[in-house]
Amino acid sequence: MNPIPRVSGFRITSPLLSGIVWSIIWLGAGTLLLxxxxxxxxxxxxxxxxxxxxxxxxxxxxxxxTSARRSGKRGWYIGAMTGLLYVILVVIIGFLSQDIDWSSRIPLLALVTLLAGAFGGMLGVNTGSSSSAGGKR
Structure with a gap:
């Protein structure tokens, strides 16, 4: 008897793009909660x-x-780049949809997202499957 073949799932291979997608998902959940x-x-x-x-x-x-976990190396760097790309996307979307002006809130938002992304990257790189500290997985 032949097993039912698996349906090939959609997988994002770029760690940075994967991190942005998960950021947008969490932004939607946070916005709904707020x-x-x-x-x-x-x-x-x-x-x-x-x-x-x-x-x-x-x-x-x-x-x-997410992006550092997928990357497996340079966690704070990958996380900070994810945060930087995230804030650029948020500012562009905010400018195009609501015509926001440049204010002191934007650099503060960039600082918050860069630091949070770098911290998430430091945590994520240590939980990835490519880490050899935990032995075979």
Whole structure:
């Protein structure tokens, strides 16, 4: 009896692109959670800025983790580059969709995402399957 052949799945081979995709997924989840918090609590839109930075930081951390895990080397560098690409995409999308102006919030957002991405990269590179510290996997 022949087994049913596997359907070939779609796999992103680029670590950087994979990290950006996971960053966008986490950004969507964080935005949904933040929207629910605004709707169901007494949190006002004027006090939401720290939560927005936290959402972007968490998304960048997840993207840096994923990209460094896939890369298997230079974790902080790959994570920081993922954070940099992430913030460039967010600023371009924000400029094109809402015509945002340059302000002090953009460099602060870049700093948050770069640091979070680099930290996620440092964590992710140590959990990858190419690491020889854990023996055979």
């Amino acid at each position: 929207s629910l918090m605004l709707y169901s609590s007494s949190l006002s839109e004027s006090n939401v800025l720290p939560w927005v930075y936290g959402t972007h930081g968490a998304a960048s951390l997840a993207g840096g983790f």
